[in-house]
Amino acid sequence: MSPELRPATRRPRGPRPGGSDTRAAILAAAREEFATRGYDGATIRGIAAGADVDPALVHHYFGSKEKLFAAALELPFNPGEIFARVLVGGIDGVGERLLRAVFAAWKEVGARAAAMAVLRTATSSDQGAAMLREFLERNILQRIAAELTPDRARLRAGLVASQMAGLLMARYVIRLPALATATDEEIIAAVAPNLQRYLTGDIAGTE
Amino acid sequence: MSPELRPATRRPRGPRPGGSDTRAAILAAAREEFATRGYDGATIRGIAAGADVDPALVHHYFGSKEKLFAAALELPFNPGEIFARVLVGGIDGVGERLLRAVFAAWKEVGARAAAMAVLRTATSSDQGAAMLREFLERNILQRIAAELTPDRARLRAGLVASQMAGLLMARYVIRLPALATATDEEIIAAVAPNLQRYLTGDIAGTE
Numbered sequence: 311m312s313p314e315l316r317p318a319t320r321r322p323r324g325p326r327p328g329g330s331d332t333r334a335a336i337l338a339a340a341r342e343e344f345a346t347r348g349y350d351g352a353t354i355r356g357i358a359a360g361a362d363v364d365p366a367l368v369h370h371y372f373g374s375k376e377k378l379f380a381a382a383l384e385l386p387f388n389p390g391e392i393f394a395r396v397l398v399g400g401i402d403g404v405g406e407r408l409l410r411a412v413f414a415a416w417k418e419v420g421a422r423a424a425a426m427a428v429l430r431t432a433t434s435s436d437q438g439a440a441m442l443r444e445f446l447e448r449n450i451l452q453r454i455a456a457e458l459t460p461d462r463a464r465l466r467a468g469l470v471a472s473q474m475a476g477l478l479m480a481r482y483v484i485r486l487p488a489l490a491t492a493t494d495e496e497i498i499a500a501v502a503p504n505l506q507r508y509l510t511g512d513i514a515g516t517e
Numbered sequence: 518m519s520p521e522l523r524p525a526t527r528r529p530r531g532p533r534p535g536g537s538d539t540r541a542a543i544l545a546a547a548r549e550e551f552a553t554r555g556y557d558g559a560t561i562r563g564i565a566a567g568a569d570v571d572p573a574l575v576h577h578y579f580g581s582k583e584k585l586f587a588a589a590l591e592l593p594f595n596p597g598e599i600f601a602r603v604l605v606g607g608i609d610g611v612g613e614r615l616l617r618a619v620f621a622a623w624k625e626v627g628a629r630a631a632a633m634a635v636l637r638t639a640t641s642s643d644q645g646a647a648m649l650r651e652f653l654e655r656n657i658l659q660r661i662a663a664e665l666t667p668d669r670a671r672l673r674a675g676l677v678a679s680q681m682a683g684l685l686m687a688r689y690v691i692r693l694p695a696l697a698t699a700t701d702e703e704i705i706a707a708v709a710p711n712l713q714r715y716l717t718g719d720i721a722g723t724e
Contacts, residue, residue: 380522426640428617432691433636443691451693469707476683480675484650485637486658488675499722500676504711515706 335361335370340382344427350434353377369511376441383428383445393450397457405505409498412474422482429483446471458509469508531664540578542568547589551634557641561585584647590635590652600657604664612712616705619681629689636690653678676715684708 339360343352348437354375358365372378392415396407416422432442454467481489489497507513546567550559561582565572579585599622603614623629639649659673688696688704696704714720 388541395552408619426646429640430637433633433640439691443693446691446693451695463709464695465699465703468693468699471693472683472687472696473680474683474685474710476679476681479686480682482677484646484649484653484676486653488658488671488680489679492672492675496672496721500672500715500720504680504714507711508707513707514703 332361332363332367336363336368336371336378337382340378341424341427344379344382344431362373373471374501379431379441380445391453391455393454401457401510403506404509406502407497407501408470409430410494412478413494413497425478425483428477437463448486462513466508466513469513470505473501473505473508537631539568539570539574539686543570543575543578543585544589547585548631548634551586551589551638558631559586575721586638586648587652590648598660600661600664608717609665611716612715613705613709615677615681615712617701619685620701620704623685623689632690633686636686673715676720677712678713680708 334408336357340357343357343360346352347356352375354368355365357378361368368378372381392411393408396404396411399407416446428442431438433439451464451467451471454470455463458466477489477497480486527537529534538630543564547559547564548563550567553559554563559582561575564585565575568575575585599618600615603618603722606614638645658671658674658678661677662670663671683689684696684704687693
């Protein structure tokens with residue numbers, strides 16, 4: 311199907327250009343472009359071509375490559391939302407439920423390529439690191455901290471993030487054999503109590 | 518100083534080409550090249566130029582770009598050696614001593630650029646991930662596991678690596694504010710007991 315036919319045939323009465331499906335199409339194209347080419351290699355023009363829209367529309371929606379990247383960083387599954395969901399059952403046992411939810415989400419969407427792209431960008435420059443930092447702060451850490459008692463809530467959230475990030479990287483990205491071959495239950499038995507301690511335990515060494 | 522003059526003026530009676538200083542010069546040039554250009558962009562020719570040697574000498578010492586990379590991955594500080602040192606005091610308190618040693622080494626050498634380069638390479642391709650995996654297995658995890666009782670030693674070592682990697686990434690690479698602004702003592706009080714549990718505690722959930 312040629313690009314000029316597609317809008318008419320696919321969305322005859324839709325709100326394009328300007329609807330939420332256009333925005334979603336741009337984000338999907340941006341994720342593919344960033345994953346394939348990395349942050350520096352990705353272009354607004356290429357993303358626009360992937361979404362089958364005019365580059366001006368990408369600028370209209372997202373303003374800049376940086377802002378588009380931040381939006382695209384919202385992974386297929388959102389760790390902050392996962393955390394909010396697992397908190398419904400109360401703070402007890404959150405460590406275990408968090409691991410189960412993240413393992414399930416990870417397998418479902420095949421998130422390794424997205425995680426590698428995020429890490430590659432974050433380690434390519436100070437700007438890339440800053441973008442990931444802002445994403446984590448805004449979308450994950452603030453949500454976790456909001457659910458905790460005020461005592462060192464930000465530090466606790468950061469510690470949970472450090473263990474989760476290291477675990478996902480070691481198990482799924484680097485694929486360390488001992489972690490890649492361990493069962494989910496083995497990992498959960500080992501890691502959940504440590505996460506729970508970060509969330510609700512004594513982390514000041516005063517007990 | 519021109520390249521053709523340098524060997525004669527700098528090492529009039531040294532063992533070049535063929536001594537350990539040649540090897541060290543190639544490794545230093547390789548680290549710079551891999552950090553600047555990434556694994557795919559780095560070339561044996563460029564590394565040889567940086568070390569002021571013939572490319573054939575690089576092949577002679579390291580055989581291939583892959584092998585040179587593995588050698589170059591031996592960071593300014595070697596986590597496996599650090600772990601061996603902190604174990605001298607016995608397994609009790611290793612979590613805390615490991616954190617203190619790694620924090621000190623990290624600050625001393627300014628390892629952020631090296632860590633970013635390693636992560637960038639590891640997330641650039643399956644080959645990059647495999648190279649980091651092999652490095653971690655051979656240089657760090659096997660050393661840690663060798664010091665532990667045989668019960669789940671490899672899994673315990675992998676769990677320690679996951680927490681240390683996630684902590685260093687979150688605190689020094691991504692620089693999450695809550696972790697970047699916390700003092701070493703705050704981090705140690707929070708993280709050391711979790712590392713210690715991975716090393717010597719009940720990680721099977723049977724207690």
